[in-house]
Amino acid sequence: MDPSIYTNLPEHLQIIIVSGYLGHVVANSGYRDNERKDELLYGILVFGLFGYMAFDLSRGLSQHIILPGLIALATSIVVAIVWRKYLWDLLHKLLHKAAISNEDNIKGVWTGIIQNTKIAPTQIVVALKSGAVFECDDVQQFKDSPIPLYYSDNNGNIAIYVTKRTSPDGQEVEVKATQNPDWGDRITYIPAEEISNIDIRFLKK
Numbered sequence: 258m259d260p261s262i263y264t265n266l267p268e269h270l271q272i273i274i275v276s277g278y279l280g281h282v283v284a285n286s287g288y289r290d291n292e293r294k295d296e297l298l299y300g301i302l303v304f305g306l307f308g309y310m311a312f313d314l315s316r317g318l319s320q321h322i323i324l325p326g327l328i329a330l331a332t333s334i335v336v337a338i339v340w341r342k343y344l345w346d347l348l349h350k351l352l353h354k355a356a357i358s359n360e361d362n363i364k365g366v367w368t369g370i371i372q373n374t375k376i377a378p379t380q381i382v383v384a385l386k387s388g389a390v391f392e393c394d395d396v397q398q399f400k401d402s403p404i405p406l407y408y409s410d411n412n413g414n415i416a417i418y419v420t421k422r423t424s425p426d427g428q429e430v431e432v433k434a435t436q437n438p439d440w441g442d443r444i445t446y447i448p449a450e451e452i453s454n455i456d457i458r459f460l461k462k
Contacts, residue, residue: 268322269309269312272305272308272312272329273308274305275308275330276307276308276312276329276333277300277301277304277306277308277333278301278304278305279333279337280300280304280308280337281297281300281301281337283334283337283338284300284337284340285341287372287411288362288372290365290411291364304333305333307332307336311331311332311333312326312328312329349362365411367409367413371411374462375462376460377459377460378406378407378457378459379395379397379458379459379460380392380393380457381407381415381417381457382457383452383454383455384453384454384456385447385452385453386452386453388424389423389425390422391417391419391421391422391447393417393418394421399418403442413449413452415447415449415452415455416444416446417444417447418442418444418445419432
């Protein structure tokens with residue numbers, strides 16, 4: 258696509274598009290799988306309007322567009338952070354209390370779990386279709402590892418620090434080589450197609 262399409266747009270549209278897109282990305286980080294085009298458009302417009310208001314109010318601070326432009330970007334990002342951290346949950350709690358909806362606008366149960374920053378995992382048990390089981394008995398002991406705690410994506414793939422393995426015939430083996438002071442911590446990747454079930458214990462932060 259020719260970039261001149263954007264550079265030839267009026268100034269206010271350029272500010273709305275750039276600041277709005279950044280705000281939308283921050284506000285919906287981790288929740289953008291299968292995002293519809295209209296959701297992207299409305300997100301850009303909403304956060305872009307905050308950015309443009311900040312741009313318009315700060316225009317008198319400098320003769321150049323750079324400073325007001327940076328203020329516009331920062332405003333959209335701050336508004337997005339406030340929305341994601343506080344207002345998102347508040348809105349859905351109000352809707353729930355008013356008996357309007359139980360919807361949280363998160364696409365997928367697994368996404369809602371792994372993107373929840375208000376909970377801390379303590380144990381993970383991954384059962385495979387083969388009958389084998391991989392466990393991490395104390396997830397928090399890996400909080401300072403190069404990849405902290407565990408890692409997963411919205412497709413259900415997961416990587417954990419295995420501290421105990423159970424073979425398909427039921428034999429349990431403690432894994433003592435997961436942490437090594439010289440070689441580092443060993444994380445095990447488990448593809449979603451091999452998993453039959455995942456159990457995770459959480460505590461509220």
